[in-house]
Amino acid sequence: MSARDVMWLIIAADCLPAEPEFASLALKPTEEESEPPMFTSALSFVRRRKVLAIGVVVAVAASTVACIGLGAVTQAEDAQTKAAKVQKVIDKNFADPEVIKVGNRYYAYATNNKRNLPVATADKPRGPWKFTGADGMPKLGAWAKPGRTWAPDVSRRPDGSFLLYYTAHHAKSGQQCIGAATASKPEGPFTAVGNAPLVCPTKQGGAIDAGSYSEGGKHWIMYKAENNVIGKPPVIYMHQTGPKGLKLLGKRFAILRNDRAVERGIIEAPVMVKRGGNYILFYAGDHFARNTYFTGYAVAKKITGPFKKADKPLLSMKGLGGAVKGPGGADVVTGPNGVDHIFFHGLVGKARHMYRAELGWVKGRPVLR
Known part of the structure; x- marks a missing residue:
């Protein structure tokens, strides 16, 4: 799964109504990352995890902005829809x-x-x-x-x-x-x-x-x-x-x-x-x-x-x-x-x-x- 896929997963999850299953949702490393080859150094392994963590933080921030924007648009559209029903x-x-x-x-x-x-x-x-x-x-x-x-x-x-x-x-x-x-x-x-x-x-x-x-x-x-x-x-x-x-x-x-x-x-x-x-x-x-x-x-x-x-x-x-x-x-x-x-x-x-x-x-x- 690419970093972009992870980011959009977070945005989608954050924008959905809270449900019990989302409370326990955890990001898992890919198969490649979960069992790194023996010749991969510990430092390289840590760096990859660090990059992933930074990506997650960025994704979470992006999801917050996206949800705020989506919420504002939804509220505006809802108000416009209601206004159209009034005569x-x-x-x-x-x-x-x-x-x-x-x-x-x-x-x-x-x-x-x-x-x-x-x-x-x-x-x-x-x-x-x-x-x-x-x-x-x-x-x-x-x-x-x-x-x-x-x-x-x-x-x-x-x-x-x-x-x-x-x-x-x-x-x-x-x-x-x-x-x-x-x-x-x-x-x-x-x-x-x-x-x-x-x-x-x-x-x-x-x-x-x-x-x-x-x-x-x-x-x-x-x-x-x-x-x-x-x-x-x-x-x-x-x-x-x-x-x-x-x-x-x-x-x-x-x-x-x-x-x-x-x-x-x-x-x-x-x-x-x-x-x-x-x-x-x-x-x-x-x-x-x-x-x-x-x-x-x-x-x-x-x-x-x-x-x-x-x-x-x-x-x-x-x-x-x-x-x-x-x-x-x-x-x-x-x-x-x-x-x-x-x-x-x-x-x-x-x-x-x-x-x-x-x-x-x-x-x-x-x-x-």
Whole structure:
């Protein structure tokens, strides 16, 4: 075996994932070297071994450089591949998108932008998406001040009507809280229910980013307690509701906490689906106005948890090769042929446009397809 062959063997071995058999791999001299002729001097034998050792050191160094380069190329190619799977579908401000499918039509809702509840519709997840001509919720609840109406969540109730959870500015406390509204049609108009918010933990700084989940005839609301606005780590809670979604039952329980440096003190925007026997909780981390805002996920076998966060974000500016800045505020909807789509916003200047990508599932965990 030549020195060049040895070098490439080392590079190949170093670049492969670590396996037990590689741990015991040892380089052996060739037959010629293993049994040198009697007339070969000891000095010559040692020199050959010394040359081989130097070659091995050089090969190892080369393998390190090669692997670093290969790793960087692989990561760059992976980011480019993911970026190619992402499509901008609304090129105007449409933050914190919520998307549902009703019949063969899709409806998207967003954080306030001139209207309390912007609404857009499309025949396909890819679009084209068109704005409806009216505000989906012309009038907020009596407890709320307009101008800070965020992160809507819309779901269909058992009776066929539609339920909206919305975040708004609570006039009495000055905090953000969550209210409810109903409509007979997905595009609205939604009418506020009650004279008080449904969720308003003022001792925790308020609540934002409601998300609904239903399974087996039971219904829950998820939300973020705004602890970070009072200098404490935020928490995402889940609370069972009645069948109409307007009454809280029993006690809430925490499903996710802010415990990673990459989150920079913020977790929010909970969305839950169940795939492959796993409960998948999507969430956003960091501040929405930063390029480093991201979409992560956590997995549990039970709806009550414990939820284990994935090591890497599903969506991030770095992971998408810079194609989308601050990808967050995500929602998941099932489209034609049972294919899941994830909708999210990305920063474009000071606005947040809506993007879409297909989701696949590997062992009950999400991947971009």
